[in-house]
Amino acid sequence: xxxxxxxxxxxxxxxxxxxxxxxxAGTLVKVTNPYGTQAIDFWVYNxxxxxxxxxxxxxxxxxSVVAANRDxxxxxxxxxxxxxxxxxxxxxxxxxxxxxxxxxxYAEHGCEGYHRSCxxxxxxxxxxxxxxVPTTPAALxxxxxxxxxxxxxxxxxxxxxxxxxxxxxxxxxxxxxxFSNCPQDVTTIxxxxxxxxxxxxxxxxxxxxxx
Ligand SMILES: [Zn+2]
Numbered sequence: 582x583x584x585x586x587x588x589x590x591x592x593x594x595x596x597x598x599x600x601x602x603x604x605x606a607g608t609l610v611k612v613t614n615p616y617g618t619q620a621i622d623f624w625v626y627n628x629x630x631x632x633x634x635x636x637x638x639x640x641x642x643x644x645s646v647v648a649a650n651r652d653x654x655x656x657x658x659x660x661x662x663x664x665x666x667x668x669x670x671x672x673x674x675x676x677x678x679x680x681x682x683x684x685x686x687y688a689e690h691g692c693e694g695y696h697r698s699c700x701x702x703x704x705x706x707x708x709x710x711x712x713x714v715p716t717t718p719a720a721l722x723x724x725x726x727x728x729x730x731x732x733x734x735x736x737x738x739x740x741x742x743x744x745x746x747x748x749x750x751x752x753x754x755x756x757x758x759x760f761s762n763c764p765q766d767v768t769t770i771x772x773x774x775x776x777x778x779x780x781x782x783x784x785x786x787x788x789x790x791x792x
Contacts, residue, residue, distance in 0.1 A: 584712070584755075584757050586605040586608065586755075587602040587603055587604065589786045589789070592781070594760050595779055597697045598705075598706075599706035599759065599761040599762070601706035601707050601710050601712070601758065603628060603755075603756075604628075604757070604758050605752065606753060606754050606755050608752050609667065609787075610749075610758060610785070611747055611750075611782070611783040612747060612748045612750065612760070613746070613781040614671065614744075614747065615744060615745060615780065617724075617740060617741075617744040617746050618778060619740070619771055619780050620722055620724050620740065620770055621723040621724055621760050622702075622720035622763055623635075623722070625657075625758055625759070626712075626714070626756060627754065627755075628755040628756050631757075633658055635655055635656075635721060636658040637677045637678075638719070639657065640653065640677055640721070646677075647677060647678060648675060648676055648677060648678075649675040651668075653666065655721065663754060664750050664751065667749040669748050670746045670747055670748075671724055671742040671743075671746040672726065672742045675722060675723050675726075675748075676726060678729075680719060681698070681719070681720045681761065682698045682699045682700065682763060682765055683700035684700070686698070692767065697764035699763050700717040702762070703759055707759060712757065720761070722763075724742050724746070725770060726740070726741060737770055739773065740770070740772055760782065762777055762780055763777060765777070
């Protein structure tokens with residue numbers, strides 16, 4: 582199954598919602614964090630075969646890192662590079678360790694009734710492209726930092742990117758990118774005021790990228 586490439590131009594990634602884009606090889610996608618505070622869960626699928634997708638365990642194995650930066654190869658379950666980080670003006674160290682938020686997490690937090698989640702956003706955004714996948718893979722958590730302590734525990738850090746920070750991603754094959762503007766409003770992962778905020782995506786065609 583293939584996916585029609587998204588049109589060039591800007592796409593709103595609304596607070597607490599998700600967006601999926603078909604992206605042809607060579608196309609750039611710019612992810613801008615206007616306030617610097619928003620965590621964005623990110624997944625990638627091979628457009629022709631959704632059983633191949635961005636893999637956090639293979640990423641850590643291939644790169645020998647626990648967080649992604651400019652030089653990190655974003656590899657698939659088959660250890661092929663799906664995406665290259667071309668630019669990164671954020672504070673870096675994008676988390677690979679923590680799971681996408683899901684209904685069970687918000688129930689643990691004591692939320693009553695439905696609460697949006699990155700897991701649901703992932704499936705909802707893919708559904709808008711007519712794509713169904715059986716599970717929610719681990720995400721690359723853009724703009725989200727954690728610290729692994731000497732005793733092996735994880736400390737969740739406050740967001741530390743400057744307002745207007747961006748990451749520029751290049752598709753290395755025909756793929757589907759999925760972004761979730763994390764709806765977390767109980768913990769401070771999206772800033773001390775616990776408020777998800779809009780972000781922007783910009784699709785830049787390969788022809789313009791090379792110009
Ligand atoms: Zn989330």
